[in-house]
Amino acid sequence: MQIDVKILDPRMNDNLPAYATPGSAGLDLRACLDAPLTLEPNAWQLVPTGMAIYLEDPGFAALILPRSGLGHKHGIVLGNLVGLIDSDYQGQLMVSAWNRSSTAFTIEPMERIAQLVVVPVVQAQFKVVQEFPASQRGEGGYGSTGKA
Numbered sequence: 001m002q003i004d005v006k007i008l009d010p011r012m013n014d015n016l017p018a019y020a021t022p023g024s025a026g027l028d029l030r031a032c033l034d035a036p037l038t039l040e041p042n043a044w045q046l047v048p049t050g051m052a053i054y055l056e057d058p059g060f061a062a063l064i065l066p067r068s069g070l071g072h073k074h075g076i077v078l079g080n081l082v083g084l085i086d087s088d089y090q091g092q093l094m095v096s097a098w099n100r101s102s103t104a105f106t107i108e109p110m111e112r113i114a115q116l117v118v119v120p121v122v123q124a125q126f127k128v129v130q131e132f133p134a135s136q137r138g139e140g141g142y143g144s145t146g147k148a
């Protein structure tokens with residue numbers, strides 16, 4: 001599938017996100033910073049990516065997710081946990097970088113800090129009813145099926 005992209009930072013001309021392997025789901029987003037950004041423990045900052053996308057089709061959205069290496073080894077995850085990019089959003093993709101660790105971490109300019117995944121979306125309509133048809137689970141949840 002093709003997506004319209006606007007390059008907002010000239011450094012992105014040679015650095016457009018690409019799938020790292022044929023089976024990759026995520027496109028790495030870069031920190032378009034002018035200078036290194038140090039995130040103290042529990043600090044978070046909105047980081048520009050230097051690019052905007054326009055999905056256009058409401059049957060798609062994009063998710064911004066942490067990179068596992070940064071998240072697991074350095075505690076750099078997302079201030080909003082997951083970023084949801086609407087199909088009609090045309091502004092710059094922004095990454096809320098949150099240092100959830102107890103050690104300061106410095107993000108270098110153009111470092112790959114998060115990843116974008118394009119996903120299909122179904123827009124549902126609500127239909128108000130008084131009763132649902134019976135299901136096997138019913139209202140059970142929160143461990144109702146047991147542990148083993």
Ligand SMILES: O=c1ccn([C@H]2C[C@H](O)[C@@H](COP(=O)(O)OP(=O)(O)OP(=O)(O)O)O2)c(=O)[nH]1
Nearest residue numbers: 064080082083084085086089092093094095096
């Ligand atoms: O990590 C993110 C999350 C969102 N966005 C952009 C794209 C998205 O379409 C828009 C709005 O996001 P969302 O709906 O999650 O935020 P909101 O707080 O509900 O704002 P709004 O009232 O603008 O919808 O902000 C980003 O660039 N990065």
Ligand SMILES: [Mg+2]
Nearest residue numbers: 084085086089
């Ligand atoms: Mg919203």
